[in-house]
Amino acid sequence: MTGMIWLYIFMLAAFTGYEVISRVPVILHTPLMSGSNFVHGIVLVGAMAALGAAQTPLEKSIGFVGVLLAAGNAVGGYVVTERMLEMFKSSRRPGKESH
Amino acid sequence: MGGLTSGTASEIIQASYFVTAFLFIIGLKRMSSPVTARSGILWAGAGMLLAILVTFLYPGMTNYPLMLVAIAIGAVVAWVSGKRVAMTDMPQMIALFNGMGGGAAAAIASVELYRGESHGYAVTALAVIGGIIGSVSFSGSLIAFAKLQGLIKGSLRFTGQQLLNLLILAAAIAIGAAVVLGIDTSPSAITTFFVLALVLGVTMTLPIGGADMPVVISLYNALTGLAVGFEGFALDNPLMIIAGMVVGAAGTLLTQLMAKAMNRSLGNVLFSGFGDTGAAPTGEVTGSLKPIEATDVGVMLAFAQKVIVVPGYGMAVAQAQHKIWELCQLLIDRGVIVKFAIHPVAGRMPGHMNVLLAEAGVPYDLIADLDEINAEFETADAALIIGANDVVNPVARTDKSSPIYGMPILNADKAKNVIVIKRGKGAGFSGIENALFYLDNTRMLYGDAQKAAAELIQAVKAVG
Numbered sequence: 001m002t003g004m005i006w007l008y009i010f011m012l013a014a015f016t017g018y019e020v021i022s023r024v025p026v027i028l029h030t031p032l033m034s035g036s037n038f039v040h041g042i043v044l045v046g047a048m049a050a051l052g053a054a055q056t057p058l059e060k061s062i063g064f065v066g067v068l069l070a071a072g073n074a075v076g077g078y079v080v081t082e083r084m085l086e087m088f089k090s091s092r093r094p095g096k097e098s099h
Numbered sequence: 100m101g102g103l104t105s106g107t108a109s110e111i112i113q114a115s116y117f118v119t120a121f122l123f124i125i126g127l128k129r130m131s132s133p134v135t136a137r138s139g140i141l142w143a144g145a146g147m148l149l150a151i152l153v154t155f156l157y158p159g160m161t162n163y164p165l166m167l168v169a170i171a172i173g174a175v176v177a178w179v180s181g182k183r184v185a186m187t188d189m190p191q192m193i194a195l196f197n198g199m200g201g202g203a204a205a206a207i208a209s210v211e212l213y214r215g216e217s218h219g220y221a222v223t224a225l226a227v228i229g230g231i232i233g234s235v236s237f238s239g240s241l242i243a244f245a246k247l248q249g250l251i252k253g254s255l256r257f258t259g260q261q262l263l264n265l266l267i268l269a270a271a272i273a274i275g276a277a278v279v280l281g282i283d284t285s286p287s288a289i290t291t292f293f294v295l296a297l298v299l300g301v302t303m304t305l306p307i308g309g310a311d312m313p314v315v316i317s318l319y320n321a322l323t324g325l326a327v328g329f330e331g332f333a334l335d336n337p338l339m340i341i342a343g344m345v346v347g348a349a350g351t352l353l354t355q356l357m358a359k360a361m362n363r364s365l366g367n368v369l370f371s372g373f374g375d376t377g378a379a380p381t382g383e384v385t386g387s388l389k390p391i392e393a394t395d396v397g398v399m400l401a402f403a404q405k406v407i408v409v410p411g412y413g414m415a416v417a418q419a420q421h422k423i424w425e426l427c428q429l430l431i432d433r434g435v436i437v438k439f440a441i442h443p444v445a446g447r448m449p450g451h452m453n454v455l456l457a458e459a460g461v462p463y464d465l466i467a468d469l470d471e472i473n474a475e476f477e478t479a480d481a482a483l484i485i486g487a488n489d490v491v492n493p494v495a496r497t498d499k500s501s502p503i504y505g506m507p508i509l510n511a512d513k514a515k516n517v518i519v520i521k522r523g524k525g526a527g528f529s530g531i532e533n534a535l536f537y538l539d540n541t542r543m544l545y546g547d548a549q550k551a552a553a554e555l556i557q558a559v560k561a562v563g
Contacts, residue, residue, distance in 0.1 A: 003221060006332060006340065013328075013341040016124060017348030024131040026443060026468040027457075029450030033353060034193050035130050035140055036346040037320055039123050041196075042147065043203045043327045043343075044170075045116075045154040046334050050210040051169070052160030058286075059210050060162060064169045066206025071173030073200035074151075078144050079181030080192055085130075085137045087457040090464050 027088070034081040041074025105158035115153040116338035122146030123342050127349070133463050150338060173199075186458040187415045190316060190448035191247035197320050198240025204233030204326035205293065211333055212278060212289045220279060222333055227275040229329025231296040236322040238300030243315055246307075247447055255305040264302050271295040309412075310489065312447040314357045321350025353449055360443035360469075362495075362506040386537035391544055393551065396518050397558020400426075403480035405436040407472065409511055410452050411445050413486015413522065414548050420459040422552035423485060427461075429559045439465055440472040440482075440509050442490035473510050482514035484535075486521070486548050492533045503531060517541040520551045 024032050047070040051063030126143030129135040155163075177196065184192045208230030212223075245251040274292040277283040307315055328343025330336075358364060400406055408427065414420060427437045439461065445452045456466060467475075476482060484491055491511040494501045511517055512535050519536055521543060535541060544551055 006337075009337060009340055010328065010332075010344055013344035014348040016341075017127075017345035018352055020124065020127050020131065020345070021349035021352050025133070026441065026450065027453040027463050027466055028130065028133060028136060029353065029356075029443075030189070030193075030448060030454045031136060031140075031450070032127075032130050033317060033320055033350070033449055034189075034196075035127060035143065036324065036349050037193055037197050037200070038140070038147070039127065039143060039342050040200045040320075040324045040327045040346045042119070042123075042150060042339055043200050043207070043323075043330065045150050046207050046327070046330050046336055046339050047203045048151075048154050048166055049157060049160070049334055049336070050207045051162050051166050052157055053214070054162060054210055056213070059213055060165060062206050062213070063162070063210050064165050066203045066210065067166055067169035068173040069199040069206065070203035071170040072177040073196050073203060074147055074177075075174040076177030076181040076192070076196040076199070078140065078147070079178055080184065080189065080196070081140045082137075082144075083181070084186075084189070084454050084457070085140055087454070088133050088136060088463055089457070089460070090133065090462050 031081055031084045031088070034077060034084065038074065038077030038081050041070060041077050044070035044074050046070075108156040108158050112153045112156055115149050116336075119146035119150040120338050120341045122149075124345065127345065185418075186455055187418055188248075189454060190312060190446070190451060191244045193448060194240045194243040194247060194316050194319070197316070197323050198237050198244065201233045201236030201240060201319065201323040201326055204323065204330045205230050205237055205296070206233075207330045207334065208233060209289065209293055211330075212284075213286060215284055218333070224279045225329045226333035227279055227292070229326045229333065230293065231271055231275060231299075232322050232329065233326035234293055234296035235300040235303065236319045236326060238297040239304040239315075240300075240319045240323075242301055242304035243307075243312065243319065246304075246309065247312060251305075254308050260302070260306060264299060267295055267299045267302065271299060309447060310444070311361075313444045313449050313451070314354060314361065316448045317350060317354040317357050321347050321354055324348075324350050357444055357449055360507060362503070386539070388536055388543050389541065391518070391542035393544060393554035394558045394561070396542070396544055397555055398562055399481060399516060399518070400430055400435070400483070400555070401433060401559045401562040403430075403435055405438075405475075405479045406430060406481045406483060407476060407479045407511070407514065408437065408439045408483045408485065409487050409491055409509055410439065410441070410456070410485045411487025411490060412447060412451075413488075413520075415446055415451065415455055415486070417486065417522075417548035417550075419485060419548035419552050420455040420461075422549050422556065424456070424459040424461050426552050426556050426559065429556060433559075437465065438467055438472060438475070440476075440511075441466060441468055442487070442509055443469060445487060445490055469507060469509060476510045476513040479514040481516045481518060482511040484511055484517065484519040484521075485552075488521075488533055489531065491535050492531065493538075494531065494534045498534075501531060511535060512538055512541075515540065518544055520544045520546070520548050522547060 047066035054063040126139045129139030324346030331339030495506045
C-alpha cells in the first residue's frame with residue numbers, strides 16, 4: 001500500500017475516534033478512558049512482531065520488555081474496564097440492586 | 100508454520116486484523132451509553148484476543164519461547180493487580196497500564212531503530228516520533244502513578260523548569276532528526292535519544308499537582324494511542340494505526356473536556372500551567388466558619404424535600420461512598436429527593452466520582468453532571484459537600500484575581516443550607532480559601548467523611 005493511503009486511514013481513524021467519543025455521557029468518562037486504554041493495548045501485536053524479528057541480545061531484551069509491557073496494558077486494561085462497567089446500574093431497570 | 104504457506108498466513112492475519120478493527124470501533128461505540136457499555140468491552144476484548152492469536156502465525160517469526168514467557172508474566176501480573184485494586188485506587192492503576200502501553204510502543208521503536216534497516220525517511224521519522232511520544236507517556240505515567248499512590252509527595256517546582264523541559268525536548272528532537280536523516284545512526288545516539296525522552300516524561304510530570312491529574316492521565320492516554328498509531332506506520336500494521344489513532348483522537352477530546360472544566364486551554368495545560376494554580380491565596384474572605392453537630396444535620400436532612408450531594412476527592416480518600424449511599428437510601432425511604440452532583444474534574448481522573456458511586460450501588464440516573472444540576476441547587480433544601488473544595492468555591496464566579504476564576508463550578512452556595520463535611524480547616528489543593536465555607540447558610544461538619552456519614556445515619560435513624 002502506498003504512503004498516501006496510510007495517511008487517509010490515519011485521518012479517517014482520527015475522525016472516527018472523535019465522533020465515537022464525543023457523545024459519551026460524563027458518567028462513562030472513566031470506563032471510556034480505561035476502555036480506550038485497553039484498545040491501545042493492541043500495541044502487543046506490534047511488540048510481538050518486533051520481538052519475533054529481533055536478532056541481537058539487545059534487540060531481544062528490549063523486545064521482551066516490550067511484549068511484557070504490552071501484555072500488561074492489554075490484560076490490565078480489560079480487567080479494570082470490565083470491573084467498572086459491571087457496576088453501572090440504573091434504578092429503573094428490572095433486576096436492580098437491592099434497595 | 101506447519102501446513103500454512105506464508106501467503107495464506109498473511110491473508111488470515113490481515114483478514115483477522117480487519118475484523119478486530121471493526122470490533123474495536125463497535126466496542127467503543129457501545130461504551131458510549133451506560134446500557135450497552137458492558138457489552139462494548141466484551142466486543143473489544145474478543146477483537147483483541149483474535150488479533151493476538153493470529154499474530155503468532157506471522158511468517159518468519161522467531162523467539163516464540165521468549166514471547167510466550169513475556170506475555171504470561173505481563174498478563175498474569177496485570178490480571179491479578181487489576182482484579183485486586185480498590186476502586187479508590189483506580190486512577191493510579193489506569194496510569195500504570197497506560198504507561199506500559201507507551202513503554203511497549205517505545206520498545207518497538209527502539210528495536211526497529213537499533214536494527215537499523217532502512218525503511219526510508221518517512222517511516223523512520225514516524226518510528227522516531229512514536230518513540231519519543233511513547234517514552235514520555237511511559238515515564239510520565241509512572242511518575243503520575245507514584246504521585247497518586249503517595250510514593251512521591253509534593254510537586255517539584257523551580258524557576259526555569261519550563262526552559263529545562265524545552266531544552267530536553269529540543270535535544271531529543273535534534274538527535275532524533277540526526278537518526279532519521281542518517282547523520283548519526285550509532286547505537287549510542289539512539290540510546291541518548293530514548294534516555295532524553297524518558298527524562299522529559301519525568302521532568303514534565305513532577306511539577307503537576309494532584310488536582311490536575313484528570314487532565315494528565317487523560318493526556319498520557321491520548322499520547323500512548325498516538326505512539327501506537329505511529330509505530331503502526333513503522334511496522335506496516337493498519338490495525339495499530341487505526342486503534343492507536345482512534346484512541347489518540349478520543350483521548351485528545353477527553354483531555355480537552357477536562358481542561359475546559361478547569362477553565363484552562365490545552366496549550367496552557369501542556370506548556371505552562373501544570374499545577375501552577377498553587378499561587379498565593381488571594382482575596383480576603385469575610386465571615387467565620389460555623390461548626391455543626393451530626394445530630395442537627397440529621398434532623399435537617401430528614402425533614403428536607405430535596406438534598407443534593409456533592410462528592411469530591413475527600414470522599415475517595417475516606418472510602419466513604421458506601422456509607423454515603425446508605426445515608427441517602429434512608430433519606431429516599433423518607434421521601435426526600437436525593438441527587439448527586441458531579442463536577443467533571445472531581446477526583447483524580449475523569450469520571451472518578453461516578454465510578455466510586457457506582458461501586459457503592461448508586462443508580463446512575465440519580466447522578467447528574469454540572470450542566471444538568473446547576474439550576475437545581477436553588478430549589479434544594481440542603482447541599483451536602485463531601486470532601487469537595489475548589490469545584491464548589493464561588494470565588495471562581497466573582498473574584499477575578501483568583502487563580503480559579505472562570506472555572507465552571509457547582510453552584511452549591513445557592514442551596515438553602517450548605518453542609519460541608521471536611522477533615523480539617525485547611526485550604527484546598529490550590530491553597531485558595533473557599534468562600535463557600537464562610538457563607539451565612541453554610542455549616543461545617545468536621546471529621547473523616549466515612550465516620551461523619553456513619554454519625555449522620557444514626558442521626559437520621561434517631562429522628563424516627
